[in-house]
Every structure is written in C-alpha cells, then in structure tokens.
Amino acid sequence: MTTSTADKARHTVQQVLEAQRQQPGALLPILHAIQDALGYVPADAVPDIAEALNLSRAEVHGVISYYHHFRTTPARGPVVQVCRAEACQACGSDALWEHASRAAGPGVTLEPVYCLGLCATAPSMSINDKPYARVNPGKFDRLLAQLKEAA
Amino acid sequence: MTMAPITIYVPRDSAALALGADEVAQALVAEATRRKVNIELVRNGSRGLFWLEPLVEVATAQGRVAYGPVQPEDVASLFEAGFHTGGPHPLGLGRTEDIDFLRRQERLTFARMGITDPLSLADYQAHEGYAGLRQALALQPTEVVQQVLDSGLRGRGGAAFPAGIKWKTVAAAQAAQKYVVCNADEGDSGTYSDRMTMEGDPYMLIEGMTIAGISTGATRGYIYVRSEYPHAIATLNEAITRATAAGFLGDDVLGSGKAFHLEVRKGAGSYVCGEETAMLESIEGKRGVVRAKPPIPALKGLFGQPTVINNVITFASVPIILARGAAFYANYGVGRSKGTLPIQLAGNIKHAGLVEKAFGVTLRELLVDYGGGTASGRPIKAVQVGGPLGAYVPEAQWDLPMDYEAWAAVGATVGHGGIVVHDDTADLSKLARYAMEFCALESCGKCTPCRIGSTRGVEVIDRITKGDAQNKPQQVKLLRDLCDTMVNGSLCAMGGMTPFPVLSALNHYPQDFGLSNPERKAA
Numbered sequence: 001m002t003t004s005t006a007d008k009a010r011h012t013v014q015q016v017l018e019a020q021r022q023q024p025g026a027l028l029p030i031l032h033a034i035q036d037a038l039g040y041v042p043a044d045a046v047p048d049i050a051e052a053l054n055l056s057r058a059e060v061h062g063v064i065s066y067y068h069h070f071r072t073t074p075a076r077g078p079v080v081q082v083c084r085a086e087a088c089q090a091c092g093s094d095a096l097w098e099h100a101s102r103a104a105g106p107g108v109t110l111e112p113v114y115c116l117g118l119c120a121t122a123p124s125m126s127i128n129d130k131p132y133a134r135v136n137p138g139k140f141d142r143l144l145a146q147l148k149e150a151a
Numbered sequence: 152m153t154m155a156p157i158t159i160y161v162p163r164d165s166a167a168l169a170l171g172a173d174e175v176a177q178a179l180v181a182e183a184t185r186r187k188v189n190i191e192l193v194r195n196g197s198r199g200l201f202w203l204e205p206l207v208e209v210a211t212a213q214g215r216v217a218y219g220p221v222q223p224e225d226v227a228s229l230f231e232a233g234f235h236t237g238g239p240h241p242l243g244l245g246r247t248e249d250i251d252f253l254r255r256q257e258r259l260t261f262a263r264m265g266i267t268d269p270l271s272l273a274d275y276q277a278h279e280g281y282a283g284l285r286q287a288l289a290l291q292p293t294e295v296v297q298q299v300l301d302s303g304l305r306g307r308g309g310a311a312f313p314a315g316i317k318w319k320t321v322a323a324a325q326a327a328q329k330y331v332v333c334n335a336d337e338g339d340s341g342t343y344s345d346r347m348t349m350e351g352d353p354y355m356l357i358e359g360m361t362i363a364g365i366s367t368g369a370t371r372g373y374i375y376v377r378s379e380y381p382h383a384i385a386t387l388n389e390a391i392t393r394a395t396a397a398g399f400l401g402d403d404v405l406g407s408g409k410a411f412h413l414e415v416r417k418g419a420g421s422y423v424c425g426e427e428t429a430m431l432e433s434i435e436g437k438r439g440v441v442r443a444k445p446p447i448p449a450l451k452g453l454f455g456q457p458t459v460i461n462n463v464i465t466f467a468s469v470p471i472i473l474a475r476g477a478a479f480y481a482n483y484g485v486g487r488s489k490g491t492l493p494i495q496l497a498g499n500i501k502h503a504g505l506v507e508k509a510f511g512v513t514l515r516e517l518l519v520d521y522g523g524g525t526a527s528g529r530p531i532k533a534v535q536v537g538g539p540l541g542a543y544v545p546e547a548q549w550d551l552p553m554d555y556e557a558w559a560a561v562g563a564t565v566g567h568g569g570i571v572v573h574d575d576t577a578d579l580s581k582l583a584r585y586a587m588e589f590c591a592l593e594s595c596g597k598c599t600p601c602r603i604g605s606t607r608g609v610e611v612i613d614r615i616t617k618g619d620a621q622n623k624p625q626q627v628k629l630l631r632d633l634c635d636t637m638v639n640g641s642l643c644a645m646g647g648m649t650p651f652p653v654l655s656a657l658n659h660y661p662q663d664f665g666l667s668n669p670e671r672k673a674a
Contacts (some may be wrong), residue, residue, distance in 0.1 A: 025416075025452060027436030032378075034415055046577070053436075066438040067419035069378045085340030085589075086582065087537060090498035090573045114422060114589070115338055116379050117346035119571070120201035120496065120503035121166050129381045133169035 006044065012037050013045045017052040027053060027063055031070055040071040075109040078147055081126045084112045087119035092136070096123050099137040105125060107151075131150075156191040157235045160208040162198035164350050165382045166343070171222060172205040175362025177209070178223040180215045182230050190235065195352020198265035199505030200239075200252055204528075207531050208247055211237040214497030253522060257483065258507045259491050260468050261344075270389055272397055273531035274361050275354045281399065287362045288407045295366035296322055299469060301477035304671045308334055308425075309463030309537065309566040311488075311555045317459055320449040324457035331411075331459045332434065332452070333466055334423035335376040335383070336418050339538025341497040341569035343506060345463035349376065349383035351442040351610040352467070353390035354399075357413060359466030361404060361472060363412040363459050368588065369554045371410065373453070375430050377418040385400070388413050422593035426643045429595055433442050440595045464493060478544070483509035488554045488565075498571035499525045508553075515549040516572060529574040532583070533660065537566025539589055540648035542655035543579065564651065569574070579660035582651045590649040601646025605636045608653065623666060630657070 009085050016033040020026050030049060041064055050057045079088055082100050093119045097112070104110040118124035121133035125140075132143060161167075161176040176192060183190045198206060206219035207229075210317045215239040216373050225242060227340050231238040233302050244250055247352060258264070267274040275281065287295045300315030307368045321329060333356065337345035348356055389628060391413050393402045402410045421439045423429045428442035452458025468490065481489045487508035494517060502525035508517075519526070525531055529614045533543045551557055558565050573582070587608035594601045611630045615623055634650035641647040657664060 006586060025434050028419060028433065030417065032419070059437075063436070063438055064455070067421050069418075069420035083340075086539060086585070087341045087498040087569075087571045088584070090577065094379060113379060114522050114593075115340045115342075117167075117343040118169055119341045119343055119498065119569070120499060120500075120505075121169060121204070127171055130384075131165050131169035133166060141394040 008040055009038055010044065010048070013042075013048050017048065021052045027055070027060070031064060035070060039074045043072060054124075068070075076151070077107040077109060078128050079109045079110050080104060081113035081116070082146075083114070083116050083118070083122070083124045085115045088123040089116075091122040091134075095122035096135060096137060096140065097104065100125075100140055103137075103141060108144070108147070154189055156189040157631050158191045158193060158195045158210040159235065160195045160210075160235060162197045162351075163194035163269070163382075164204075164347060165380075166201055167197050167204040167206070168382070170204050170220065172212065174223045174539035175205045175207065175221050175226065178226040181367070182610050183228045183235075183427045187191060188230070188235055193268050193445075194347055195267065196246065196265045198264075198345060199261070199347065200250065200251060200502070201504045203244065206244075206247075207234075209237060211236055213237060213246065213389055215247045217247040217250065218242045218243060219245040224272065252502055252506075256490050256507050257509050259471050259480070259483070260355070260464060261347075261352075261493055261507045261648060262471070263355070264347060264505070267352070269353055269386060270393065271349050272354065272393060272399075275352075278282070279474060280354055280470070281358055283360055283473035284358050284399070284405065286473045287365060288405060288409075292322060292366040292368070295362060299366075300478045301470040302473060302480040303347065303477075303487070304465065304468055304480065304483070305488070305555070306462060307464035307468065307492065307567065309339075309564070312467050314461055314526070316448050317461070318363060318367050320447075321457045321459045324450055326457050328371065328454075329367060329459075330453040331361055331363045331369045332371040332431070333372070333374040333463060334425065334427060334460060334465050335374050335380075336430060337380070337463070337567070338377060338422040338425045339540075339569050341535065341571035342495050342538060342567045344493040344495050344568065346380055346383050347505060347625065348463050348467050349380070350386050353387050355467045355470055356387075356463055357390060357394050357400065360413060361400065361411050361464065362469050363461070365404065365407070365409045367457075367459055369459060370410045370412065371455075372413045373434055374413065374415045375418060375424070375434055376415055377424075378420055384415055384417055421595075422589075423595045423643075423645050426575065426645060429643070430460075431458070438582055438595070440643075443642060466569075478651060483508075485511035485552055486554050486556060488556070491620050492553065492568045494553075494567070494568045494570060496522050496572070497525055497569055499570040499574050500570075501526050510554055511551055511552045513550050514544060514570070518549065518572065522572065524575045525572060527574045527576075529576065531572055532577050533573045533579055533656075535571045535652060536581075537564035537574075538567070538569050539586060540564070540644055540651055541566050541569075542651045543582070543659060544655070545659040562651070562655065564648070579656040580612065580616045580664040580665075581663075582615075583656040584609055585665075586649055586652040586656075590645060595646060598640070598642040599645060600637045600640040601642070601649070604633055604641075604646060605649060608633055608637075608649075612653075612664075615666075620665075627657070627664075627666065
C-alpha cells in the first residue's frame with residue numbers, strides 16, 4: 001500500500017469511528033462500514049478501532065477473524081459465492097462447485113457460502129451480492145464471460 | 152382520451168430477482184412504452200410459487216391473472232396476446248388465487264405475501280396491516296401478553312418455546328431498559344420464510360416487534376439479519392425509515408405516549424449466531440460465542456438486560472393474533488401445536504415453494520400433493536426436515552401429522568419448517584459427513600463435544616465408508632458413542648443436534664455406509 005492510499009484508508013477509518021463509536025455494540029457496524037468503504041478491513045485499522053472502543057487489539061482481531069464475512073486483504077476482482085449447503089447439494093451444487101473452482105481463474109474471488117435463502121431455486125450463487133438461481137456449469141460460464149466483458 | 156393505467160406486478164423477492172425479475176420488469180416497461188400502453192408497475196413480494204418465478208400478474212376486472220415463468224424474450228408475445236387485459240398465452244396460469252398450490256393453503260401469516268407492495272404503508276393498512284397494533288394499544292399490556300399466551304403461539308425458529316411465557320417473564324422483570332430482539336439469522340439450508348417476510352411484508356415483522364415492545368415495556372428493538380441477505384436488509388431499513396416517519400415507530404407510537412425504536416444489525420457470516428445467546432454476543436460487538444444458560448435472556452439478555460427474543464415468523468404471527476383474537480389463531484392446528492406454519496419446500500422438488508398450513512398436515516401431502524415429487528423426476532430417497540440439524544425422515548414416517556410433540560417422539564424435528572428433498576442419486580453417508588463437516592466449520596469453539604467431536608465425526612465416518620470391512624462394526628459403535636456425547640454434552644443445538652442428521656442417515660440408509668442391516672443391529 002502506498003503512503004497516500006494508506007492515508008486515505010486511515011482517514012476513512014477515522015470517519016467511520018467518529019460516526020459510529022457511540023452506539024451500543026458498535027464493533028460489528030464499524031467493521032461492516034470499513035469493509036463496505038474499503039473492500040476489506042486493513043490490519044492497520046485494528047489499533048485505531050481498539051483505541052476508539054476502549055478494547056484491546058487482540059479483542060478486535062479476535063472478532064475480525066471469527067466472522068467469515070470480514071476479509072483482511074482486498075478481494076481479487078468480483079466476489080463469486082457458490083452455495084454449498086444441502087438444498088443446493090440436492091440439485092447438483094457439488095458439480096457446480098467443482099466446475100467453478102476450475103473455471104473461475106485468478107481474476108475472480110470464488111468462495112463457498114452456506115445458504116443464500118434461494119433453496120427453492122437451487123443451485124444458487126451470487127456475484128457481488130447479486131443473486132442467481134438454477135445455476136448449472138453452462139450458466140456459470142455465461143455469467144463469468146459477461147463479467148469479463150464488463151471488466 | 153386518458154385511460155387508467157393497467158397495474159402489472161413483477162416480484163422483487165430475491166429468488167425472483169435471481170431468475171431475472173428485474174430484466175423482465177425493464178422489458179415490460181420498454182415494450183409498454185413502445186406500444187403506448189399505459190401501465191403502472193408494482194414490485195410486489197413473491198407468492199412463493201418459485202417454479203413459476205418470475206411470476207407476472209395483471210390486475211383485471213376478474214381479479215389478478217398470472218403468467219409465468221416469464222423471461223424478457225416472452226414480453227413482446229405477452230403484449231401481442233393482450234396479456235395486459237388478461238388475454239390467453241402459453242404462459243398463462245389463470246387467476247392467481249385459483250392456482251391449486253395456493254388455493255389449498257391456509258395463509259394467515261403470509262396472507263399479504265405477494266399481494267401488496269412491500270414498502271407501501273397504505274397498501275399494508277388496506278390489507279389489515281396495523282390492525283393488531285391498534286388493538287394492542289387499546290388493551291392493557293398484560294392483556295396483550297395474555298392474548299399471545301392464549302393463542303398457543305410457539306417459537307417458530309425451531310425451539311418451539313411458548314412465546315407468551317417469554318413475553319410474560321420480560322414484562323414482569325424490573326429494569327430501566329428492556330429490549331426486543333428479532334433473530335433473523337435464517338442460516339438453515341432449505342429455509343427462506345424469514346427472508347420472504349423481510350423482503351415481501353416487512354411491516355408485519357415491525358408491527359409484531361412493536362407489539363412485543365409496548366406489552367413488555369421494552370423501548371428498543373434490534374433485528375439481527377445475516378449478511379447473506381442484502382435485499383432483506385435494504386428493504387427492512389427502508390421500511391423502518393418509512394414507519395418511523397409515519398409515527399408507527401419512535402418516541403410516541405401512534406400517539407400512545409409509548410416509545411419503540413427499531414434498528415437492523417447485520418450479521419457477518421456465522422451460522423452459530425442463529426443461536427440466541429451467540430446472537431446477543433454478536434449484537435454486543437463480540438465474537439458470536441454461545442453463553443451458558445441460565446441466566447435466561449428473558450431476564451439477562453442483551454447488554455445484560457431483560458430481552459424478548461423471537462424469530463421472524465414468531466413476531467410476524469403476532470399482528471393477526473391481536474387483530475382477530477387468540478381464539479381465532481388457536482383454532483388452527485393440532486394438540487399443543489397451535490396455528491399455522493409457513494413450510495418451505497426446497498431442494499430437488501418439482502413445485503418448490505412456500506406452503507402455509509395449519510399444524511397437522513403430513514409430509515406426504517406436502518411432498519406429493521403440493522410438491523409434486525422431485526424436480527429430476529426420479530424417486531424421492533431422503534427428506535431432511537428442520538435444517539442442517541434436522542433428521543432425515545424415512546418414508547415410513549411421512550404420514551405422521553406435523554406436530555412438535557408427535558415428531559419429537561420419533562426423533563424428527565419440525566424446526567423452522569424447511570424441507571429439503573433429495574432424489575435417489577443422493578449418498579446419505581456423504582450428507583452425514585457434510586453435517587459433521589459443517590459443524591466443525593461453524594462451531595463457536597466454546598464447548599469440546601461440538602468443537603472436537605465434529606472433526607472426529609468426519610474422521611470416523613470416513614473410516615466407516617472407506618475403511619476395511621472388519622473394522623466397520625467397531626467404527627459404527629464409535630460414531631454412536633461420539634453422537635451420544637455431542638447430544639448430551641454440547642452447550643447448544645449446534646453440537647447437540649448435529650448427530651440427528653448423522654444418526655438418522657446411518658439408521659435409515661445403512662447401505663450408503665457400506666453396511667448391511669444385520670451389521671447395523673450388531674452395532
């Protein structure tokens with residue numbers, strides 16, 4: 001990270017802390033706001049968050065690492081989440097996951113997700129939070145091609 | 152000459168969006184503009200007939216007429232066929248309310264679902280919305296709690312604890328600040344009724360929580376929604392803003408002098424945060440680790456204060472109980488399972504969707520009469536009811552009426568009412584292994600049976616399925632012992648119920664584990 005982007009990130013963190021620190025149970029909303037703004041929660045932000053909330057750095061780190069949702073490094077390209085839970089398994093999501101693992105490539109962040117609530121239209125996945133249902137390998141490839149075209 | 156616009160409905164439910172509802176809506180507007188047809192587009196919730204989504208409806212003199220599943224390329228031919236005046240088309244389904252799947256249901260909680268514009272307060276009130284809160288404000292708080300008690304409403308999240316008893320405990324507790332918390336961490340695969348409610352009828356949840364607040368003396372509420380539900384979060388936030396602006400929330404609810412403030416808290420991808428005490432920890436800004444009980448949350452809950460915690464569907468069932476009376480609601484159902492349950496048909500099933508029925512309906516009715524068998528056309532092999540912690544129910548038990556007690560007696564769980572269907576290509580040893588693997592992944596780590604037991608469970612199942620035949624009976628015994636420890640020694644349902652799918656798979660499908668029946672008995 002260059003100095004100017006590091007400064008910008010720190011400024012964002014400070015703004016979030018200023019706006020949110022007073023609410024009860026502020027840590028999760030703060031982490032969400034930082035990740036929404038920066039795409040991840042930088043390690044550099046941990047001391048500032050800890051100080052603002054009067055917590056130890058270990059406590060803040062413990063919370064960030066506990067929850068699957070928070071990332072400590074930026075995602076590579078679009079975030080593609082493929083559901084691997086039972087209802088999707090019943091409709092072929094294991095094969096979809098295997099296909100996706102081969103087809104995704106380095107420009108995509110492919111992650112498993114455990115239920116998107118689209119269990120009546122399985123298998124399901126999301127791309128940057130946009131939901132897709134009844135996804136088979138062919139549909140996966142078409143969506144991925146559209147992504148690459150858009151990028 | 153100006154004609155009144157034709158009202159066309161295209162759902163905004165996530166599942167409809169995932170099948171292209173936004174693209175269909177855009178195509179409808181573009182085609183109507185091109186043909187100079189005056190339309191008013193309403194983005195409604197979903198009716199819950201997911202094999203027909205995107206389901207487009209048109210308001211006609213004969214009532215609402217449905218077409219589906221509609222794709223953008225169908226739009227031109229729909230206009231050509233005069234669908235905007237109810238004209239016939241290959242995708243035509245007739246009047247929506249006459250569709251068999253819908254017509255045979257008993258929709259109390261889901262009465263408005265898919266009919267109204269989810270964010271319109273006018274639409275909500277035109278369909279009995281806020282009648283429950285107005286009634287509650289006319290009663291004494293103790294009378295409101297009594298109504299909930301008398302209705303027999305039990306927690307719809309899975310534990311089935313009587314809601315009224317929780318409310319009574321919180322109402323009687325003395326504290327400067329009490330809370331109402333809605334558990335909207337719907338993490339169970341095969342369940343989506345909470346998501347549909349939040350996206351398709353959010354004011355119903357808000358109304359139910361407001362009634363809980365004013366009757367127990369809690370002035371602050373939180374809705375804990377999982378991060379995997381971005382549309383639900385956005386809809387709820389907008390609904391809360393509008394309800395506050397209109398005086399349904401805030402310092403003076405409908406001029407009653409009573410305050411109730413509501414806020415959405417977003418989860419962060421932890422399944423165990425659906426356990427109520429882990430959820431409280433998470434709202435407090437900590438790791439979502441399970442608390443030991445007692446103290447019960449009704450006395451020492453959020454921030455150590457008395458807290459009403461219920462699931463989305465539990466709160467959402469309250470407005471109609473207040474509006475129509477406890478007796479009306481209690482008149483549905485069987486035994487100690489009163490009222491209705493929004494059941495979710497999911498996985499490999501032909502007519503996947505939401506079926507709200509009174510307790511007493513059988514699995515066979517749901518799977519065959521409503522569900523129509525598998526989507527793949529192959530025979531149904533296994534049915535998991537009640538989420539990842541629910542048992543696989545064999546066909547011999549499909550005629551048992553849905554009733555918390557009757558099901559518990561055979562080791563099955565109603566849970567949150569999710570039903571996941573697998574056809575005969577499913578390998579139950581693989582699903583049992585997955586149950587243990589998921590537990591290992593999502594365990595909060597506080598208690599040993601869950602944290603370590605789940606990992607050992609994966610290993611033992613691997614030794615049963617891949618190991619040599621000589622060793623199998625011993626490994627099966629080991630798995631049963633391990634499950635016994637997890638059931639009896641875990642702090643919460645995560646470790647305590649993971650053995651349910653595992654053991655039911657082992658008991659009912661031993662051949663998938665490479666076991667013959669006699670071997671199973673010997674073990």
